[in-house]
Amino acid sequence: MAQSERFQLSVRVLAVLASEPDTMHTSAAIAETLGESAVMVRRMFLLLHKAGLIVxxxxxxxxxxxxxxxxxxxxxxxxxxxxxxWFSIEDKAVAGWIKKVKGDAVAAMNEHSLAGVVKRMKKGK
Incomplete structure (x- = not known):
């Protein structure tokens, strides 16, 4: 699965979890809701758990x-x-600069939260 597809699925999975934050959601139920494979949802669970975003x-x-x-x-x-x-380079001459660019990109993306995405998704329905 490509990086952008993993990111898209992770947003969709977390949006389902955010819709009922106190409820435990099974991978099968989320997969059915999203029209995705339960295996892919379980793989996403592993990444999200490792990152400390879900229990x-x-x-x-x-x-x-x-x-x-x-x-x-x-x-x-x-x-x-x-x-x-997702963004690395082995050339030591520019590696520090690339690290800064990556940090700036993540910081810019962090100006937007999952809650904002969920809000926009609800408006789109």
Whole structure:
């Protein structure tokens, strides 16, 4: 799955979780809601859990839910959590500059939160 597809799916998965933040959501239920594969949703759960954005619980009442409020989840942090090593270069002459550019991009994306995305998605319906 390409970086942009992972990011898009992560936003959609978190939007479902944000719609009912106190409810545990199964990967199967989210997959059905989004028309996606449950396997892909579970893979996204792993990335989002590793980034500290969701909590997961196994068992009959298991699933996932947001660990922090949607308004505190910046899109830049979400992008970094799901996109992997999206902007790197091995040339030491420009590596520091590239690191700064990457940081600036993440900071700019973090000016927008998951809560804002969810709000816009609700308006679009």
């Amino acid at each position: 997961q619980r196994k068992g009959p009442h298991g699933g996932a839910k947001l660990k922090i409020p949607a308004k505190q989840i910046g899109l830049g942090d979400l992008f970094e959590a799901t996109a992997g090593d």
